[in-house]
Amino acid sequence: MGEILEINGPILTVRLPQVVIGEQVRVGSLALVGEVIGREDDRATVQVYEATEGLRPGEQAEALGHPLSVELGPGLLGGIFDGVQRPLDAIQKASGDRMARGLALPALDRARKWRFEPAPDLHIGARVHGGMALGSVQETASITHKILVPPNLRGKLVDLAPAGEYTVEQAIARIQDRHGPVAKLALFHRWPVRTPRPFRRRDPADEPLITGQRVLDTFFPLVKGGKAAVPGPFGAGKTVIQHQIARWCDARIVIYVGCGERGNELVDVLESMPKLTDPHTGRPLMERTLIVANTSNMPVVAREASVYVGITIAEYFRDQGLDVVIVADSTSRWAEALREVAGRLRQMPVEEGYPAYLASHLASFYERAGRVETLSGDTGSVTLIGSVSPPGGDFSEPVTSHTKEIIQTFWALSKQLADARHYPAVDWTESFSGYVAASARWWETNVDKSWAARRAEALALLSQAEELARIVNLVGMEALSAAQRWTLEGASLIREGVLQQSALDEVDSYCSPGKQFLLLDLALFIYHEGMTLLDSGVPVQQLLGLPLLSKARRYKSRYRSEEMEALKACRDEIRGTFDRIRTEYTKPVERAR
Template sequence: MNTPYVIHGINGPVVTVTGGRGLAMMDMVNVGDEALIGEVVGVHGGAATVQVYEDTGGLCPGQRVTGQGAPMSILLGPGLLGHIFDGIARPLKVIEEKTGPFLGRGVNIPALDLEQEWDVTMHVKAGDTVRPGMLYASCPETGVITHRCLIPDGLAGTVTQAVPDGRYPVDEALVQVTDAHGQVHALKLAQRWAIRTPRPMAERLPIDRPLITGQRIIDTLFPIAKGGAAAIPGPFGAGKTMTQHQLAKWSDADIIVYLGCGERGNEMTQALEEFSELLDPKTHQPLMMRTILIANTSNMPVAAREASVYTGMTIAEYYRDMGYHVALMADSTSRWAEALREISGRLEEMPAEEGFPAYLASRLAEFYERAGYVKTLEGREGSVTVIGAVSPQGGDFSEPVTQNTKRYVRTFWGLDRSLAYARHFPSINWLTSYSEYAAELKPWYDQHVGKRFVPCRQRIASLLQEEAKLMEIVKLIGADILPEDQKLVIETARLIRVGFLQQNAYHEIDTYVPLEKQLKMMELILKLYDGAKGLIARSIPLSQLKATGIFESLTKMKYEVPNDDPGKFAPYEQAVDAALAKVNQANQ
């Protein structure tokens, strides 16, 4: 028999409760007179330890703690898209209407509007036999996304009752299914799901297609696959948030879940405002119509920050199960790890390296392994791609969060402070970054972009690597002593860096570049390089070719050639041919 618990001790977000029975690990509880939301993280006989997801100021010993009899879960259904939530999926706009601009305590509001009615189309009728993953109802959630309600895993049987097509709220029963044991299950538009439990799938599929972002350095040199995982580590001010905003705006995912985990509130405000004004290039609808924002900023309760990554991942998996491709942006996992460290300290657990808990690596693995390209229970294909920012103190990539993250991601976009301070964005360092997906994606590039894409990519990367070695020599003896062929490598690499890798997020044309244009830009740069090599082989100095201005001309093509008309590259091809011919003619 369950008996009530009462508060015994308070240590920040961690509360010790005693005197009762019936609580289990990971159960949700209501703490104190204001019914603050918490989760059981330890049970010891008649005592339990609870982490509270709200400010614990004002709690005192003796106040009652009530269990809800279920693990930490959120309400999933139509109405999530286009809204902003806190770390435990409470709608911030609704909370603002009720409590003002600051988060009120004990405000337990469901993620979905229970009164709003949706235009529902039914896909089953009485007498139908159903199995897990079958579609039983659908409704247009936004102008671009159709919400698909599926029979949950583990449920099979016969439909004994189904409502007709019409308008219904999320908490009204639409279908009744009687299983083989005679038990009746009511299915609604909405369902609850425990955030720490991965959602089921039929099978994992091979990762064989890229997530196209329109960012040249990513798509060309360090691609990420749909269903893959990437990390963006970098020091303060290096452009992590800017890079994630670009990926959220332009990647070809169907749905974006943007998770602000411990970052500054102004950055989430910027995302909310920009995404509301921007038009999705694919649908020409506001970007927020396919975006969900989860804001658990640095001034919000630290315990909720720890839960927010699971909230975001659960929402991403929910839409994946409908057959959508979802991109989850987590900014940043370092703040999440710091929340783990603080809670671990309050629980008096033995610390590991730099004070982080010993289970940091396993928690990171639990998060990133939920990414993947899958076959859903319905038989469709869907994916969750995870892109996590990491904020190592002082830009030290040897710290525990960065090092453990590298174990579970296959794309590493290392940001460089010196590039950011030089206004070179994205400030991804091409020497420290890598992508392990490149080889697996080669067949896709060959088929959809062209067989020259991967060889051009490899030559571009090789020139950048060669330049790095030569610059070590230049620092010692200067560039003037280098032979002409090595000067050409340095000059071509500079063209690659400035004319190709550097990208202006605020320029109408340059903010997003399709793969066809990226390939054409690479081909032109390499055409100039090969032509210049031929001149140097005839002992013609590189300075004569530089004097034609062709290198400076090619740096401007990214701003001047429209994305929808790669044929406009013809003048630049003619300019390269003319510059090479001019130097040739002058040395006849």
């Protein structure tokens, strides 16, 4: 038992000999929990997960003997937890509208019973090892939760419970280690959040994550097991993109970490998710979703912990052979929490007050993403998407620039686009994806062979138009040739008819890969048809005045993803329109009469 020596905001100095760095400590009469982040002689520096007001020097401190860990087992899905995995609805039951301090609440409901089915091929005496499934629990209609042997355990199966109803704490198996004692296993186990869960090996990630957002999937794809960052100044739409991905992506499990962000927006997620259906399974989205929430006014140390809690739960579902997406909004708040703690410890700041270990912390966090072969030989993946909130929208600041070095897909949001309400405001010149080649194989097999070509063509058109726009800004539209003006129109058609996508539009909020390709294909078709007409002497004004152009901009919200045939038929209409003009121009004499 030790004592508190000093309280400086969330950072305490305690006299507590023999604690280990990372160990959990309980302090004061309020029983607040914290984590040892430094040692010197018999003193330890502790960061506390809750507000420290009311603590006094001289109050007791007690080492708890384990690092910050999460509970992993049935009952996680559909839940909403704080930064250290306490269930927020249980906190509300215990303390009302406001967060009381010092509540020790287990993450998983201890009273609830789950129907456990033992694995049919396991027999008593079998050799089992970490990561093997002992059986399963149907957690929600869409997710079968495998009950895994904790990763670092191996031995002989002594006992396996029969099918039946169990609470998460009841023993369902016993394993005899070769040397050690018999380990009793329940439906859940604990795992320290700062230790990545082991796997057999990393696999190449080559299957695109379909988010239903055209500018992401078609132009800057991400793969299952990939790493992406969404940087942008405030108001550019980071949160909406993250919400859209959480809603529509084709992962089996989605973990949403609201890290230091707005309370009201989190409530939006909480209230809207249960009402939405997963377009891939037709089940309520909440059945596959889990939320870790530390809003900006909640304690800063728990904010730092929240991203680790999220990624550890993600790895746990990965180990069951599932594709998991974790969305962290915002990793900048996490970095700032690091900075705040570093500042209170008077560590030497390097860039903008951030500690020197910022880059390595970011890198090792993002490296926990990946597609792996699990300990039991399945394939699972963790896709990590972090939003970044650069001060003043300046992408050269430390968090954005370090993140950029680690990730493969960069969805840069632009203030200019957002100001013009071009959403999603993904800037097509700043953004990049290192997964285009890997995704191309999937798109070409499953959607269309010309995917990569169409995509490259559209990007070229956009960048060509940007150069032309610069000329227009100097000398005016009149200086452009007819073909150049048509190029501007083609690019504008791609921007408004393909890239822009409203999260609020019921039809367009999710766009299937097939529809994505078709919209792009139609826009390019119009562009090419127009070009050939210009070559045969049709004035560009006549083309620019075509009602077809504003109609084509509405295809995206007129046709649902299921109405592909109707959308395909638009091609005939386009061809018809252009053919009529062509006929008019090739028979000018008759027309005049």
